[in-house]
Amino acid sequence: MSEPGDAGRPNEDFASVGLPASGQGGSLVVLDGVTPPADGGGCLHSVPWFTARLGGALTELTVSLPDVPLSELLSRALTRTAESHAAICDLSHPRTPQATVVLARWSPAAVEYLVLSDSALLVESPDGAVTALLDDRLARLPRSALATDALVDATLRNKEGGFFTAAADPSVAARAVTGALPRGEVRALAALTDGAARWVERFAQGDWADCLTVVRKEGPQSLVDRVRTLERADADRVPPRRGKTHDDATVVYVEL
Template sequence: MKTPREPGTLDIMRSEVATLPGSPERPNEDWAAAALPASGGGGALVLLDGVTPPAGDVGCVHTVPWFTARLGGTLTELSASRADLTLSEILSLAIRRTAELHADTCDLSHVRTPQATVVLARWDATAVDHLVLSDSVLLLRAPDGAVRAVRDDRLDRIPREALRSHAAADRLRNSEGGFFTAAADPAVAERAVTGRTPLEEVRALAALTDGAARWVERFGAGDWTECAGVLAKEGPAGLIQRVRVLESASAGRWRGKLHDDATAVYVEL
């Protein structure tokens, strides 16, 4: 049994990241990192799920992995070094810096310009801050084992028929009444789901792209509490392997990709 943590103290016990591309023929468009600054006193995690565009013009000469690596790297650096900024401010600044890298070569106003879902979490000796934008998920596990899933459910609230084509989805992307992703507009950071939880109420946290969250959301193999249990026992790689087994066993039953890029970050505090 884990010894209760004294108020105001912080002891990182475990941090793991795992990712697996949906296909060996395609580059992985996810990006993830866990940052534990050498100065101690806290840490951060970053998770991005790059949005795969349909074939055709996207207004940009760069790939989605190019975008997620640069946005993710900037988010990691800022989350670990700028305690004076909120997570929304960090996301806004990271989007602006990334946009500046290719504003001279690309049409950043294009609806399909490279973009990604975002999960950010940052903790210190007193609290855990979080931010979620679009359909990746953050799990917060309490000392008693209860798990809270933090989700941006705007995409879920859109009727499936409204997303039946790429053109229809484009009309709802980053627009009022639709759903939002991190692309080139820093103002989207204000659309994210954010919150703050006292540190004594969090013993572990995890971030999952939708490819890893399929274990719960598509296959119903367990709920979020059981998912957190798999992560604690088998780590992110174990959860992703479980997803791959379920995907292979269900070939032909689902529309879309059989395997998606799947990434998970797990941290115990």
Template sequence: MRTEVVSEPGDPGRPDEDFAGVGLPACGQGGCVIVLDGVTPPKDGTGCLHSVPWFTARLGGALTELTVSVRDLTLSEILSRAILRTAEAHATTCDLSHPRTPQATVVLARWSADLLEYLVLSDSTLLLESPTGTVTPVQDDRLARLPRAALITDAVADATVRNKEGGFFTAAADPSVAARAVTGSVPRGEVRALAALTDGATRWVEKFHAGGWTDCFTLLRKEGARALVDRVRALEAADREERRHLGRGKTHDDATVVYAELR
């Protein structure tokens, strides 16, 4: 298996809130890819003593261990256990009921000789490439389908749609959200390569419309993950003043890409 991992903070003066991992079992059979996009906290706090990078490192570490070592659990069960384990690590010191308790989007992929399983929660993206070159995006589009009025401010979103029925879900402190994730599986022979991307990297497709998902995957295969992130940064810089594409969003976002060719 050939893999490439790139993760770059949107602001060099702040820590990267994303997490990326690749796991290979000691038996040499199969593997896994894990990508988390930590949710940037509001200025008025999260009810937690810990940072978002602390949270994504804890949750990502638990997911890596469980995905590699416990093959009889589903990915939803693994995410549920990892969320619970992370919550227990700071339940006595922090208010985990706060709507902005540290949280993250999730992409998980695990494969064996016969099967590839996947899980996506919130707005990060998994791309699967078939042996014929067809690229299939796996996404949880609930956030994208919400009316703009529901997201007009952090306060409105937190009160009405964040981790709420009819809204969208992230991995925070409630293990039950794992059942809300988009999950599925395909025969291992139908996937020759995959890529997991946070929304800071998918901006190339979704915000700047520089190409489609197949174009994005071709760029990753031919030029690498670094090239995709560099192109996103160039587009962000070019739109800094007019904000024709960026709108009210942050100019630069943490951008993470994991690319894997399966053998």
């Protein structure tokens, strides 16, 4: 499920699950679009346009090319998306449309994964243990380095020593956290954008295992509803809360 943070603004997230006609395996794609600056970031297109293009390409490629590594598929999808608007948009702008990425693809033999930037992929094993697969580069940066958008764009965004998102440069795919697990070691997967992961990362209502339990027992909507309740309470705090009051929130849950 996916819910916008503000009913008056388009949802900038993207989510899909692909199941090949063979019935063998499948894939999931979750993107969290980065809200653009007031000047539009040099692009004529919206972030939802970008995430739909990139997400659509990834959904197709992860199913149709099962033997190609996920990092290579992300590179190809970024190239395809950039080529669709390079002639009319400034893709060199640091805030050209971009997104965080979570990919997972499973076959009878393995579960492959890719995580880029601050969305999360939770993996549950048959014994109930939960592992969070994260790209924590942004979380490890000192708060002083994130003081303003201009400072982040100039020194950290898609730069060495900073953090990386999927924008127009296909080489960023090599920066993603990737790996593979034996299929028998995975019972379920949950992909969350940071708007849903706030339940753990911002509000500390439980750990990742608790988070997956909520999703499995009560459903993704329940997790997002809990986050919304916490966000409304947090908005009344002094000093002012960090970041957006409400963020787009997406949860995809798959039992293998």
